Amino acid sequence: MKKVGIDDISIYVPPLYLDYKDFAEARHLDPAKLEHGLGVKQMAITDSDQDPACMAANACLRLLEKNDLKPSDIGRIYLATESSIDESKAMNSYVIGMLEQIYGDGSFSHCGGIECKFACVSGSYAIYDNTNWIRAMENDNKAAIVIVSDVAKYEMGSSGEYTQGAGALAMLIKEDPRIISFDPKVTSTVIRNEYDFYRPFARKTPIVNGQYSNLAYLIQVKKAMMEYERKSLESGLIKLGKDECVLDHIDLIAVHLPYAKMGKNALAYLLRHEWRNLSRWKEIISLIGMDEPKTTDNLGTIESILEDTEFMNKDKEFNKRFMETPHYKREFVNKLESSLIASSIIGNLYTGSLYMGFRSELEYEYKKGRDLAGLRVGFASYGSGASAMVFSGVISDEYKEVVKIMNLENEIGKRRRLSVEEYVHLHKDWRSIDEPIISKHNEFVLIKVGGSREGFREYIYSN
Numbered sequence: 337m338k339k340v341g342i343d344d345i346s347i348y349v350p351p352l353y354l355d356y357k358d359f360a361e362a363r364h365l366d367p368a369k370l371e372h373g374l375g376v377k378q379m380a381i382t383d384s385d386q387d388p389a390c391m392a393a394n395a396c397l398r399l400l401e402k403n404d405l406k407p408s409d410i411g412r413i414y415l416a417t418e419s420s421i422d423e424s425k426a427m428n429s430y431v432i433g434m435l436e437q438i439y440g441d442g443s444f445s446h447c448g449g450i451e452c453k454f455a456c457v458s459g460s461y462a463i464y465d466n467t468n469w470i471r472a473m474e475n476d477n478k479a480a481i482v483i484v485s486d487v488a489k490y491e492m493g494s495s496g497e498y499t500q501g502a503g504a505l506a507m508l509i510k511e512d513p514r515i516i517s518f519d520p521k522v523t524s525t526v527i528r529n530e531y532d533f534y535r536p537f538a539r540k541t542p543i544v545n546g547q548y549s550n551l552a553y554l555i556q557v558k559k560a561m562m563e564y565e566r567k568s569l570e571s572g573l574i575k576l577g578k579d580e581c582v583l584d585h586i587d588l589i590a591v592h593l594p595y596a597k598m599g600k601n602a603l604a605y606l607l608r609h610e611w612r613n614l615s616r617w618k619e620i621i622s623l624i625g626m627d628e629p630k631t632t633d634n635l636g637t638i639e640s641i642l643e644d645t646e647f648m649n650k651d652k653e654f655n656k657r658f659m660e661t662p663h664y665k666r667e668f669v670n671k672l673e674s675s676l677i678a679s680s681i682i683g684n685l686y687t688g689s690l691y692m693g694f695r696s697e698l699e700y701e702y703k704k705g706r707d708l709a710g711l712r713v714g715f716a717s718y719g720s721g722a723s724a725m726v727f728s729g730v731i732s733d734e735y736k737e738v739v740k741i742m743n744l745e746n747e748i749g750k751r752r753r754l755s756v757e758e759y760v761h762l763h764k765d766w767r768s769i770d771e772p773i774i775s776k777h778n779e780f781v782l783i784k785v786g787g788s789r790e791g792f793r794e795y796i797y798s799n
């Protein structure tokens with residue numbers, strides 16, 4: 337089978353951020369809760385002349401320019417988002433319109449593509465579909481671009497407000513990719529009707545059941561992981577030695593990151609599930625000094641588990657001690673830690689957070705001097721509502737060509753720390769489009785919404 341996967345990644349992060357210390361002071365929160373409890377240090381915030389469509393176009397233009405690609409090299413542009421700006425017109429059509437300001441009217445008219453929606457997991461479905469479009473040789477020798485772009489914006493004063501963020505990534509999906517080739521026939525999905533997080537029509541912020549969403553995430557990802565295990569063992573992709581589990585054969589992990597700490601918690605949850613029946617568990621339990629708690633709840637629903645406060649408190653304590661064991665720490669440092677760096681300074685990117693985590697992991701593992709060629713990366717993607725996807729890929733021998741020039745700080749660019757008052761004005765849309773906090777150069781910006789044509793959005797490339 338053809339090797340297909342991610343050849344390159346470009347990012348766009350808005351030039352404004354809210355610092356956790358300013359935010360904590362304004363909301364009378366202990367800053368340690370944000371920094372250590374959630375792993376949030378800075379949250380990227382969009383300016384008044386920005387939206388998910390222009391961030392997507394900016395990430396895509398950077399990808400095209402960096403790789404010297406012509407429109408004729410590209411056959412599909414997919415855009416995954418949960419920050420839709422129109423109920424009908426797909427966001428990738430806005431992106432095409434912006435790109436054609438640079439490449440010429442009609443230059444992308446041969447392309448296909450859609451806007452995909454399933455909360456944060458939709459970017460992974462878009463990548464999966466485009467990978468298979470190339471494997472099936474439907475692509476006429478062209479590559480696909482998958483863009484993930486979102487503004488994670490929550491109700492002011494809610495607990496979601498400290499897990500905001502914004503940005504876009506554009507990923508080049510092609511044959512013989514320089515970064516990673518996806519493993520065929522092991523991608524695993526689960527789905528169920530959940531109301532953990534949703535945004536009814538016309539609402540600008542979602543309705544969130546925070547603690548419920550955390551547990552829904554963990555359970556769905558674990559279920560997808562179990563399906564991945566079945567497929568990877570049955571297909572022979574992974575062969576277990578004595579007393580081993582599938583995670584022993586995954587060298588790096590990238591998980592959906594609504595906030596950095598969620599990644600740490602997800603790794604702990606998965607490891608506990610995997611290790612419970614292995615001989616190493618006995619030693620771990622003796623280090624933890626307590627038995628793993630079991631819920632007495634018989635219903636087995638997320639609500640009933642959360643309502644079992646005695647179990648929840650004991651489990652929290654057990655998990656805390658588990659995360660202090662050398663066994664967990666070793667897995668965390670080797671497989672996940674570097675992926676959390678970007679999240680802690682950008683915040684939640686919804687569809688993009690998994691891929692920003694992967695991008696972060698590549699750069700910072702490379703900077704540690706670790707040879708990544710041939711390593712297997714496990715991806716765990718979650719979208720509220722709810723669906724999870726677990727899949728894997730192997731880092732290409734040529735990865736250094738791309739990764740050695742990755743520099744998160746440079747690619748984010750110079751940013752301005754917002755005052756809380758400025759942030760509130762932006763959050764409430766009190767600042768008009770033509771009065772942005774920062775004037776932008778060499779990027780697409782929004783210049784008008786509505787006017788004589790209702791809902792019509794106009795963008796220009798600002799020189």
Ligand code: CAA
Pocket residue numbers: 366368369370372373374456495496497498499533544545546547549550553592593594595597598601652684686718719720
């Ligand atoms: N110092 C250090 N740590 C502290 C602390 C302090 N002073 N105070 C609290 N903490 C710790 C807590 O112990 C807890 O740690 P654990 O994760 O180890 O248990 C952590 O800080 C968070 O504290 P709370 O659980 O009390 O936080 P909260 O209830 O106020 O809010 C949240 C957390 C529910 C995630 C909320 O921010 C939220 O609703 N966010 C939006 C929804 C979300 O992100 N859900 C994630 C799963 S769904 C998903 O992933 C899809 C998506 O993108 C939205």
